[in-house]
Amino acid sequence: MIKITEKPIDIQKVIDTVSSLGAGAVNVFIGTVRNNAHGKNVLWLEYEAYESMAVSEIRKIIDEASHRWPLLGWGVSHRVGTLKPGEVSVVVAVSSPHRQQAFEACEFIIDTLKEKAPIFKKEIFEDGEEWVSARPNGVTAYN
Amino acid sequence: MIKITEKPIDIQKVIDTVSSLGAGAVNVFIGTVRNNAHGKNVLWLEYEAYESMAVSEIRKIIDEASHRWPLLGWGVSHRVGTLKPGEVSVVVAVSSPHRQQAFEACEFIIDTLKEKAPIFKKEIFEDGEEWVSARPNGVTAYN
């Protein structure tokens, strides 16, 4: 399951999609919105995705992970829209026969997703906003 | 939260106990009962724990993890009793500001729990049963 959604992510549902009778291990990564960045309060985040390409890039990442580790199930759900601190932005779950495989594959998937999936977030502070990682110095633009 | 329980583990509840507004990452390990071991069908598992000592050992593991990584929340729930293939035997969840910390701490906790917590499982096959890891050769005893 690969999903880009405006609705809150149901973590248990993502976990359910990876369950397998041959699996001894499930690893789940949950990304949540922090209430601070660069020492400033974050009011909320705006996420946007180039959805068709994001799904296609995530599928490639899953394919590579499936070649490298004996995955029995996997699920990725990424939220878009307005997210407040504490809300879940992304869930990655994988199942495998043994636990080290599950840890490694899950970390590979989230690391590579963050590098390659065309998804963009803007942090909104009290005194401005900033597209995360967009500029070299990371200063807040558009006050 | 450290819990040894005969009741099915509510994964979402364990995750809820680790949530924190300062956290950007939650990692969750879920151990599930496999339907096979040593090439044989597993009918079910029997888990038993020396509960008071298991809780105390897990607490030490959490303390060490909290020294090594900036954990914001953690929860460990381990099931005992009769478990069928597909059922959840253990859930470990941790939250931290950044994701690598969460992956490392969660893996450390489950690895060390499996080494040190006085919890014991017996696999029940069609033709016998075996206390897991008890004997060097791992053959099925008590046919």
Place this chain on the structure above:
Amino acid sequence: MKCKIKAFGISRDIVGSRELEMEVPDGFTVSDLKKELFQKYPTFIELKSLYVALNNEYANDDSILKSGDEIALIPPVSGG
């Protein structure tokens, strides 16, 4: 050849809309497109990176834009 270019994230802010229309000559490459954008919207130079995707794939600089291609500007990504 007329082409439509989707703009996401900060690139949408820079060009001021979700989609840009441009008239480009035959044989126009991704590199040519980026040069033209840098000229028209100098703010693009401030970005850490700017990729162009053709049909949902990251494209090389020497890829040629073809009629009917789905073209998109991909500024630095920050999902997760």
Place this chain on the structure above:
Amino acid sequence: MKCKIKAFGISRDIVGSRELEMEVPDGFTVSDLKKELFQKYPTFIELKSLYVALNNEYANDDSILKSGDEIALIPPVSGG
């Protein structure tokens, strides 16, 4: 000194009950206890390992059993 010893997992199967009562002399160590158990229940020698816990802590071989100690046999663990 009379002591009660909890037995878990395969050690419970070997001794045949959840709790064992033993009369031990003063100064009796964990090592002495293990020797006595190996003699009485030779199957213990087949195990990969056998630890003794005193008051919910893994104990060294030279630890001395004291009256009132909570004593437990810990065969190889297999939680998770």
